[in-house]
Amino acid sequence: MSAHENNIEYTRKDLPENFRRLGLLLAVVGLLIAVTGYFIDPVRSAFNNVMLLMFLASIGVGSLFLVALEYVAGAVWSTPFRRVSEFLAATLLILPIVAIPLFFNMHELFHWTHTEVVETDYLLKSKSSYLNTTFFIIRSIVYLVIWILFFVLITKNSKKQDESGDQILTKRNITLSAIFMPLFALTVTFSSIDWLMSLEPHWFSTIFGVYYFSGTVLAALAAATMFIIILNEKGYFVKGLNRDHYYSLGALLFAFTNFWAYIAFSQFLLIYYANLPEETFWYLARWEGTWLYYSVGLIFIRFLVPYFGLLSQPSKMNPRRLLFMSVWILFAHIYDLYWIIMPTMSKEGVSFNWFEIGYPLLAFGLIITIFNLKAKKNNLVAIRDPKLKRGLDFRL
Amino acid sequence: MSDKTLYGYTGLFDTPDEIINAANTVADKGYTRYDVNTPYPVHGMDKAMKLRPSKLGYAALAFGLSGLLSFFVLLYWMLVIDYPLVIGGKPFFAFPAFIPVLFEVLVLSASVATVITMITVYFKFPNISHPLHDTPYMKNVSVDKYGICIEAADEKFNESEVKSFLAELGAKDIAPVYFEEVDEEIKILEPKFIGLLVLVAVIVSGGTYFSLNKLMFMIPFNWMMQQEKIIAQDNKSLFADDFAMRQPVRGTIARGTMPYKYAGNPDAAGENLKNPLLPTVGNLELGKKKYNIYCSPCHGNYGEGDSRLKGQFPNPPSLHSDKARTWTDGRIYHAITEGQNVMPAYTSQLDPEERWAVIHYVRALQRSLNAKESDLE
Numbered sequence: 001m002s003a004h005e006n007n008i009e010y011t012r013k014d015l016p017e018n019f020r021r022l023g024l025l026l027a028v029v030g031l032l033i034a035v036t037g038y039f040i041d042p043v044r045s046a047f048n049n050v051m052l053l054m055f056l057a058s059i060g061v062g063s064l065f066l067v068a069l070e071y072v073a074g075a076v077w078s079t080p081f082r083r084v085s086e087f088l089a090a091t092l093l094i095l096p097i098v099a100i101p102l103f104f105n106m107h108e109l110f111h112w113t114h115t116e117v118v119e120t121d122y123l124l125k126s127k128s129s130y131l132n133t134t135f136f137i138i139r140s141i142v143y144l145v146i147w148i149l150f151f152v153l154i155t156k157n158s159k160k161q162d163e164s165g166d167q168i169l170t171k172r173n174i175t176l177s178a179i180f181m182p183l184f185a186l187t188v189t190f191s192s193i194d195w196l197m198s199l200e201p202h203w204f205s206t207i208f209g210v211y212y213f214s215g216t217v218l219a220a221l222a223a224a225t226m227f228i229i230i231l232n233e234k235g236y237f238v239k240g241l242n243r244d245h246y247y248s249l250g251a252l253l254f255a256f257t258n259f260w261a262y263i264a265f266s267q268f269l270l271i272y273y274a275n276l277p278e279e280t281f282w283y284l285a286r287w288e289g290t291w292l293y294y295s296v297g298l299i300f301i302r303f304l305v306p307y308f309g310l311l312s313q314p315s316k317m318n319p320r321r322l323l324f325m326s327v328w329i330l331f332a333h334i335y336d337l338y339w340i341i342m343p344t345m346s347k348e349g350v351s352f353n354w355f356e357i358g359y360p361l362l363a364f365g366l367i368i369t370i371f372n373l374k375a376k377k378n379n380l381v382a383i384r385d386p387k388l389k390r391g392l393d394f395r396l
Numbered sequence: 397m398s399d400k401t402l403y404g405y406t407g408l409f410d411t412p413d414e415i416i417n418a419a420n421t422v423a424d425k426g427y428t429r430y431d432v433n434t435p436y437p438v439h440g441m442d443k444a445m446k447l448r449p450s451k452l453g454y455a456a457l458a459f460g461l462s463g464l465l466s467f468f469v470l471l472y473w474m475l476v477i478d479y480p481l482v483i484g485g486k487p488f489f490a491f492p493a494f495i496p497v498l499f500e501v502l503v504l505s506a507s508v509a510t511v512i513t514m515i516t517v518y519f520k521f522p523n524i525s526h527p528l529h530d531t532p533y534m535k536n537v538s539v540d541k542y543g544i545c546i547e548a549a550d551e552k553f554n555e556s557e558v559k560s561f562l563a564e565l566g567a568k569d570i571a572p573v574y575f576e577e578v579d580e581e582i583k584i585l586e587p588k589f590i591g592l593l594v595l596v597a598v599i600v601s602g603g604t605y606f607s608l609n610k611l612m613f614m615i616p617f618n619w620m621m622q623q624e625k626i627i628a629q630d631n632k633s634l635f636a637d638d639f640a641m642r643q644p645v646r647g648t649i650a651r652g653t654m655p656y657k658y659a660g661n662p663d664a665a666g667e668n669l670k671n672p673l674l675p676t677v678g679n680l681e682l683g684k685k686k687y688n689i690y691c692s693p694c695h696g697n698y699g700e701g702d703s704r705l706k707g708q709f710p711n712p713p714s715l716h717s718d719k720a721r722t723w724t725d726g727r728i729y730h731a732i733t734e735g736q737n738v739m740p741a742y743t744s745q746l747d748p749e750e751r752w753a754v755i756h757y758v759r760a761l762q763r764s765l766n767a768k769e770s771d772l773e
Contacts, residue, residue, distance in 0.1 A: 273492075273493065
């Protein structure tokens with residue numbers, strides 16, 4: 001084992017200064033615009049905040065899922081850059097703060113909080129044992145606690161291994177990850193139902209949790225790919241990361257793009273074919289007026305462009321192309337969330353207010369800043385992970 | 397050994413790292429006709445052997461797209477042009493409903509055609525043998541060894557050189573592989589093959605017979621037929637009188653129907669009923685169509701009582717008889733509505749308007765054999 005460890009040369013370097021500046025700049029500018037927006041149009045801001053929350057939750061819990069997946073599946077190819085996903089999962093730590101505006105704007109956001117409406121509405125009344133303010137807040141806290149708890153436990157073990165090199169820590173993380181997996185499935189499903197689907201409380205789709213999950217994994221993969229390519233091309237990782245690793249990341253992005261399309265189409269087809277008025281109205285709202293153009297745009301932005309962009313083998317190995325596609329997919333996730341959330345607010349058609357641009361900026365700024373803060377204190381590579389050497393030797 | 401030709405030299409290695417290294421070196425030396433056999437796909441082998449990306453993907457693309465396109469044309473032809481059916485209240489060209497089918501056909505045609513292409517182009521089907529088959533070498537690389545085989549067909553092949561080269565690489569069990577050239581014709585009519593075909597036929601047809609005629613009536617498959625639903629004319633005691641259907645409420649009639657006033661009273665029908673339709677081209681064509689469908693099997697195409705049923709059913713009298721010609725339209729209408737002798741009632745096949753249209757057509761047929769002077773003008 002020691003002979004293997006000697007082969008790995010790694011010295012921690014601070015991330016580039018302009019990287020840190022870019023993160024702070026985006027976060028501050030985004031935050032200023034978002035706060036200004038709150039005074040202009042509080043309702044629109046509240047809806048945009050849901051989008052920000054769901055986006056950051058995607059990055060955070062999706063990255064934690066990727067880390068847990070590596071442990072559970074015993075994967076080695078992703079070990080050299082597992083830390084990137086661990087850093088990104090730290091987004092979970094600020095989720096409670098991002099979620100606070102949600103609880104203060106529940107009356108504007110969620111129709112089911114209007115008790116006088118629920119009294120006269122048969123459907124909402126039947127759902128009120130689940131969809132009520134107290135239970136909603138309890139559930140939200142449970143999701144956040146589970147996510148943060150597992151984030152802390154898993155990353156703590158991983159960090160400890162950098163010093164001790166103890167293999168038992170890997171074993172412990174495998175157990176933790178195995179426990180986390182079913183909890184992840186449940187919390188992601190229910191959080192998407194609570195925070196996204198209940199915006200339109202009459203509507204229901206049993207596949208919605210999977211739909212959000214597909215976007216979550218895509219966003220987490222894209223964010224990880226983005227950081228890996230930027231940093232590896234500048235030599236921040238250990239030597240040995242090459243095109244084969246890039247190819248695998250690209251292949252996963254490609255696979256989950258297809259998975260998203262499969263799930264999104266399944267949801268649409270079943271509702272289209274059953275033609276039940278309590279289900280179709282959700283799509284109808286997105287199929288009328290200017291939302292139609294937005295919905296057609298979703299097919300192109302979320303599916304066709306990444307599909308053809310990542311289809312061929314060389315495109316998955318070309319760092320610049322892969323970097324472009326990963327940033328594209330991150331924006332596509334925001335576009336998708338906007339498509340789910342905003343028609344509830346502006347039913348007449350797409351209406352864009354200038355301050356909404358602040359939310360994507362804030363999201364990117366926060367991710368980069370959190371990554372920077374984590375990278376300052378931790379190694380970018382899990383240097384004494386027993387799987388690291390094999391991960392570096394990974395070839396297609 | 398004189399009748400055998402040298403195929404190549406084989407060598408075995410113990411670890412995947414060694415075989416990668418060996419493949420790398422062999423490729424660097426400039427050999428082109430060689431192959432590596434491993435118990436499982438070894439990562440990094442493509443690169444070590446300096447293989448170019450496989451062209452099989454293009455075949456998959458071509459076959460997949462042509463399958464997709466032809467199936468789209470088929471679907472469009474069936475569902476939109478040739479036999480449009482309203483399904484689930486959707487438009488004939490319901491594109492979302494096409495997508496799953498087209499996707500499946502794309503995958504199916506691409507995968508099946510790719511496998512067939514691979515077998516025919518790369519493995520030269522129907523040739524199913526290979527010199528390496530049934531050698532100790534193949535037995536080893538199928539279990540836990542990693543082997544390399546340099547073929548004699550290679551331009552740089554030199555028996556002693558290859559032998560020492562393989563030894564240099566650290567290969568074990570270096571051995572030559574020979575093969576016999578045999579011009580064997582493919583025999584399709586071999587008894588074994590015929591026997592196999594017969595066996596397959598018996599199993600498939602027996603299985604089909606069993607599942608369609610026996611299995612469906614066994615527990616639990618027969619539970620499919622026991623359904624808790626009421627079928628019309630079933631006596632499932634839905635109502636107190638053990639019937640599943642109800643008589644219409646007394647004194648009411650269904651929408652769009654009119655009760656027949658002259659039931660059992662042909663004379664009154666003949667006297668009182670008048671044909672409400674005019675003998676227009678449209679009505680005559682409707683009458684001709686319905687006559688040819690429902691009346692002509694017995695009455696004949698021209699009403700001469702020459703049935704097409706060839707004695708399976710008694711022939712009716714000719715419609716050109718004096719009796720039939722002197723009947724009023726109302727009397728004929730009564731015969732169609734209530735039936736006559738062996739002729740059943742045609743109320744469920746022909747609605748009142750169609751019956752009157754048929755009568756116009758019958759009149760036209762009668763006039764064709766017994767024309768009046770005025771018809772010739």
